[in-house]
Amino acid sequence: MGAPTASNSGKYYAVSVKQAAFYFYGPQQANGPDQKLPQDTLVMLIRPSFGYSKVKLMNGQQGYVATQDIRAAPPELVSAATAPTIPSSSNEASRTRKFHFDPRLLPPEPLPNDAPEPTPIPGAEPSP
Numbered sequence: 001m002g003a004p005t006a007s008n009s010g011k012y013y014a015v016s017v018k019q020a021a022f023y024f025y026g027p028q029q030a031n032g033p034d035q036k037l038p039q040d041t042l043v044m045l046i047r048p049s050f051g052y053s054k055v056k057l058m059n060g061q062q063g064y065v066a067t068q069d070i071r072a073a074p075p076e077l078v079s080a081a082t083a084p085t086i087p088s089s090s091n092e093a094s095r096t097r098k099f100h101f102d103p104r105l106l107p108p109e110p111l112p113n114d115a116p117e118p119t120p121i122p123g124a125e126p127s128p
Contacts, residue, residue: 012073012082013055015041020069027052027064037065042073042081 020041021033037043043055043065052064058081 011045012078013043013045013070014073014077015039015043015065015069016071017069020065022057023052023064024061025063027066034063040077042077043070045070 015037016039018039019036021027022035022037023029024034037057042058044058045053046056046062047054049067051067053067053070054062055065055070056062
């Protein structure tokens, strides 16, 4: 079921083996895989190929995984991974508590542009 083909690029696939080798720049590297993807890791197929397919992880990282190690992702896995998280009211309350407002960090209010009239001295004659 669901071998990667050119018409399926841009669709979600899941790792079908216990651990799949993930290479950032292709499998022809001198050292081993850059990362191991656990089973049911969701990837988006960018370019299918016979040996290794180019994929994009959910965090945006692109790389290569063996074509035989991925299969079309079941709908429940895709919906669980791509559903937007709706913050609960308790989560939102804790988020607002984390921000500490410090009034000392605000800039001071600007001074008035015009100077007030001086107060006259009692008993002095007004100057012309």
